[in-house]
Amino acid sequence: MTKALVVGGGIAGPVAAVALRRAGIDAVVHEAYERDATGVGAILTLAVNGVDALRAVDLADAVTGLGHPTPRMALINHRGRRLGEFGTSGTHTRGLGSITLRRADLYRVLRHEAERRGVPFVHGARLVAAEPTGTGVRARFADGRTAEADLLIGADGLRSVTRSIIDPQAPGPRYVPLLNVGGVARGLRLPGERGLMHMIFGKRCFFCWIEVGDDEIWWFANPPQPTELSPAELAAIGSDQWRRRLDELVADDAGPAREIIRNTVELDPAWATYDLPPVRRWHRDRMVIIGDAAHTATPSSGQGASQAIEDAVELARCLRDLPDVPAAFRAYERLRRHRVERVVTQGRRTSSTKVAGPLGRLLRDLALPLVARQVARDDGARLSWLYDHHVEWDAPVTG
Secondary structure (H helix, E strand, C coil): CCEEEEECCCCHHHHHHHHHHHCCCEEEEECCCCCCCCCCCCEEEECHHHHHHHHHCCCHHHHHCCCEECCEEEEEECCCCEEEEEECCCCCCCCCCCEEEEHHHHHHHHHHHHHHCCCCEECCCCEEEEEECCCCEEEEECCCCEEEECEEEECCCCCCHHHHHHCCCCCCCEEEEEEEEEEEEECCCCCCCCCCEEEEECCCCEEEEEECCCCEEEEEEECECCCCCCHHHHHCCCHHHHHHHHHHHCCCCCCCHHHHHHCEEEECCCEEEEECCCCCCCEECCEEECCHHHHCCCHHHCCHHHHHHHHHHHHHHHHHHCCCHHHHHHHHHHHHHHHHHHHHHHHHHHHHHCCCCHHHHHHHHHHHHHHHHHHHHCCCHHHHHHHCCCCCCCCCCCC
């Protein structure tokens, strides 16, 4: 086995290609966009476990200077009462920490590092079909091109074509009744620790802000949206309309949300929230899915990018160490399925707390302080399964 075809050039795809090359397998990334994804997306938190997985393939240094350290998050209710505080670095961080950065910067750096290490990128290659050839797999693209390789890795996201090729009965995206909108405010100096994520569970809207510079604040909000809106419907909502809507939604909440919104100089386009129900089949023949194609979690999990990176590195280890592709795919699924489905469940549960009614808010305000005290009492061990996960690149994978 000498060559892999990677479909998708977002986060999982370039990391997979780098990890495969490190494992002695050539990889070519095929991306549906005519150009790269620079400028796509708002901010995200790359959790400590994601940074650690990047370190396994010598990519961590490329991203740690891009964003801002995010060591903790504070949970605050709509009255301004601090319900609790969580660390975001587990108990054994190996000198690493979670960081908040712009998604477009992460795309850019991962692509640059992959190209610098010899990974070719093919743009305008939208996958439409794939089939086994006996010794490998043949991919067919919308423009009529084909490509052959020893295996195909679908890193093509929430609406993965690879997922539906592997299993035509695979589930599609599951709508979560929240929207995502955010931006950058400048000219404000707010009290509080720089890098602390202030997560306000508002009366009508969840709002999060983080101070990242002398006068710069990054923020996002999750307005409830019971009925699913199409991308066109979301795009039709202008910036001024969003500002007015958000200002109304946070008007009854204590804290600086209204001031931040009014001082926002960059407003990101809104997008809807989705996750994936459990996907029964992750692989077939010489095709496999990773990242959001296999297990999309809501942004509330704080783990989407990190889990995709872990997938990419683990799959490369399995392909490096096991005697054939089916054995490698089975080992990869064994190593990953339970963990990522737990993350998806956690993300959906967290998202539900953001749209709580009066009774739900009361129960949330009672429960979150108890959880926070438990985490503080055990020095973060309660979250160690999430943040302390370590991909040991040099450890052999056994079947």
